[in-house]
Amino acid sequence: MARxxxxxxxxxxxxxxxxxxxxxxxxxxGMTAQELADRAGISxxxxxxxxxxxxxxxxxxxxxxxxxxxxxxxxxxxRTLQMHNARLDEKLTLLPxxxxxxxxxxxxxx
Amino acid sequence: MARxxxxxxxxxxxxxxxxxxxxxxxxxxGMTAQELADRAGISxxxxxxxxxxxxxxxxxxxxxxxxxxxxxxxxxxxRTLQMHNARLDEKLTLLPxxxxxxxxxxxxxx
DNA sequence: AATAAATGTACAATATATTGAACGTTAAGC
DNA sequence: GCTTAACGTTCAATATATTGTACATTTATT
Numbered sequence: 001m002a003r004x005x006x007x008x009x010x011x012x013x014x015x016x017x018x019x020x021x022x023x024x025x026x027x028x029x030g031m032t033a034q035e036l037a038d039r040a041g042i043s044x045x046x047x048x049x050x051x052x053x054x055x056x057x058x059x060x061x062x063x064x065x066x067x068x069x070x071x072x073x074x075x076x077x078x079r080t081l082q083m084h085n086a087r088l089d090e091k092l093t094l095l096p097x098x099x100x101x102x103x104x105x106x107x108x109x110x
Numbered sequence: 111m112a113r114x115x116x117x118x119x120x121x122x123x124x125x126x127x128x129x130x131x132x133x134x135x136x137x138x139x140g141m142t143a144q145e146l147a148d149r150a151g152i153s154x155x156x157x158x159x160x161x162x163x164x165x166x167x168x169x170x171x172x173x174x175x176x177x178x179x180x181x182x183x184x185x186x187x188x189r190t191l192q193m194h195n196a197r198l199d200e201k202l203t204l205l206p207x208x209x210x211x212x213x214x215x216x217x218x219x220x
Numbered sequence: 221a222a223t224a225a226a227t228g229t230a231c232a233a234t235a236t237a238t239t240g241a242a243c244g245t246t247a248a249g250c
Numbered sequence: 251g252c253t254t255a256a257c258g259t260t261c262a263a264t265a266t267a268t269t270g271t272a273c274a275t276t277t278a279t280t
Contacts, residue, residue, distance in 0.1 A: 005170070005174075008177055011174045014173050018169075045260095058266090059165060059166075059167055060164075063124050082123060096137065096277085097226085100225080143227070144226080155269065156269080167268090
């Protein structure tokens, strides 16, 4: 019943940074929290949690908010995103569709 | 009652890419979906949605899964993340704590 | 080709995020 | 220094994500 999750330090750091980047972006653009929340179609409460770096909010919403204030996910523009996406599709076709656990890693024990 | 959100193309692209990066990372490490889900403390169903690029999953969970398979958020290591975080804190202290909407943007209409 | 495990996907039950309201606090601009 | 809007934060109600189960499909290996 209790879900209670734990997050690694890297994850918490990343969440914190993304939240701060959003806050900086918003402030630099002179938008109030309410304005940004409205544009993103969320409540000010949720935006508050996002800027605070909370782990709960939906990833899609967080990305959307980031985009709205000019924070670039993956540090690249739209066109480059498309390219990456296409390249990943290629890469995926080269990998096995399903993983057989017997693989004992690349770096085998000796 | 109906929440019904919309996401920009950039957001959808980013979600799709992140999902694929996770899938690639998992496959390259020879982990089954169930294994990764267990390590992340989530169900295989949720992992499935994450790899599919669905917008709904919690951002913290998505980041955690990404970290587990070696996908670096912001393309940097732990130490660099900390530095970025600290620098952002500085930057935040320089910005106004609250935004007054009358700011009419940096590029004013002359 | 046979086979067993991984994956894709749907669904009802349940845990949790989201929301709007509320209210005290802080700070921008006069 | 006043004023008042923005911000921080809590909370109950509600919408939605999560989970476990289940089953069909695909796929790696013998």
